[in-house]
Amino acid sequence: MNRADYIFSLFTGASQRDNFQRLDTLFPVAVMSASPAPFHFPEAASITLPSTFAHEGTLRSVEAFLAETxxxxxxxxxxxxxVHEHYAPWGGRDVRWVSMSVAKSFVSLALGVAVDEGLVASIEQPVTDYLPALAGSAYDxxxxxxxLQMSSGARWNEDYSDPSSDINRFAHIAAYGGSFNAFAATLxxxxxxxxCxxxxxTDTQVLGxxxxxxxxxxxxxxxxxxIWHPLGMEAAGYWLxxxxxxxxxYxxxxxTARDYAKIGELYRNRGRWHGRQIVSEGWIEASITPDAAHLMPGASDLSDSLFGYGYQWWVMGGDEGDYAAIGVYNQFVYVSPRRRTVVVKLSASSGYGTTNDETSYREYETIDLLRAIASST
Incomplete structure (x- = not known):
């Protein structure tokens, strides 16, 4: 398989179990080395996963849902x-799995560090102060x-099931070569x-x-x-x-799953990591707090999601105070400060994106599952 074959197999129902753990063999990559001081999470008494969880008034089987996705x-x-760790026979603890849009939350974290360091003076600035090549584009x-809040105003269609959508046009660059940056200037x-x-x-690509x-x-x-070295990442990470x-x-x-978990644990601890403030607490708070009408959880003509939105983090509705980094094919880093819990779910849900709705996305359903796991004892 070459990279074009892989890109055009996405959102077709084709199995991605093998592909998602070997993308460094298909694409050129930039490598982030494992931390010279790796951090290993301690282990505590195991929890028992719930056998069922409620979604839209119906009880669903946890085991079946994990298998189906x-x-x-x-x-x-x-x-x-x-307190719980499980890998499929076709995966494993040492597998480097593609983040999909969980990467967006890492980019947001990196931007927070750059703001703290004064390298970006203010997020109130126009992005074209730093990127004059985007003058005349949607980002001007x-x-x-x-x-940061996915509210750039750019014309965009992220329908994975539509071969002519903007996101699939963007994917052609990954398939055949070209410039991600040049694409941003065309919006x-x-x-x-x-x-809205x-x-x-592409908003996240512009942040990069x-x-x-x-x-x-x-x-x-x-x-x-x-980020990578201070958080004690145990394995090298790859960026395509x-x-x-x-x-x-984007x-x-x-x-690896354990290294993805570290960003969740960092945010749960308000940017502090074992005595060191990696990013300011103010950045964490702003990142997980919708602060305008179009960013609030719930159905709205001002948003295309039932989730709320912060700085490249999804914010759940209700009074749980939970939030998540989410990627297509059901990649999740879920954080529940109230339950003192972080959950990582890495998946190859082959039906994902074959329809442009929740019937194949199953993201609201997954959040209900993760909430049930966070509440388990």
Whole structure:
């Protein structure tokens, strides 16, 4: 299989169990080395997973759902210790699994560090202060904050089941080569920025471009120093890159389940990691707090999701205070501060995206599952 074969097998119902753990053999990658001081989560008494969970008034089987969504890894931390860990026979603890859009939350974290360091003066600035090449595009004069909140106003269609959608046009670059950055400059404005939450993977790519411009370093290099090594990542991480060496910021990270869990645990602890403040507590709070009408959880004409949105983090409704990094094919890093719990679910749900709705996405259903796991004893 070559990379074009892989890209065009996505959202068709084809099995991705093997592909998602070997993308470094199909794509050029930038490598982030394992931490010289790896952190290993302690282990605590195991919890018993619930046998069922409720979704839309119906009890569903946990075991069946995990199987149907082809769960490669399910890792549960409570108070920072492993209380449940399971891998499919076709996966494993050492497997580097593609993040899909969980990568977006890592990019947000990196931007928070850059803001803390003064490399980005303010997210109230127009992104074109740093990226003049985007002048005349949808991003011309748009606040960095609006891009962080998926509210850039760019015209966009992220329908995975539509071969002619914008996200699938974007995917052609990964399949055949080209520039992710050049693609961003082709987008046109549809709405006033900061008025509508429309999920757009190019928004995150622009944030990756911003980080490169502000730091003078590659995304992988900056993340390695500021996040990967400080969090004690146990394994090397890979970013898929384009023909020019630019990282696929919006979806191209590859890491192990235990290393993905560390970003969840960092956020649960308000940016503090074993005595060191990796990113400011204020950035964490803003990242998980919808602060405008179009970002709030619940059905709204101002958003294309029932979840709320922060700085590249999804915020659940209700009074649980939970939030998650979410990627297609059912990748999740779920955080429940109230339950002192982080859950990582890495999956190869082959039906994902074969329809443009929850019947194949199953993301709201997954959150109900993860809430049930967080409440288990």
């Amino acid at each position: 082809e769960t490669m890894a399910l890792l549960v931390l409570r108070d920072g210790a492993v 004069g748009v606040r960095i904050k609006d891009i 046109e404005r549809q709405r006033e920025p900061g008025t 939450n429309l999920y757009n993977s 471009m911003l980080l490169v411009a502000a730091t003078g370093r590659s995304l992988a290099d900056y993340v390695e120093e500021k 890159v384009d023909s020019e060496g630019m990282e696929m910021a 979806a191209g990270l590859n890491a």
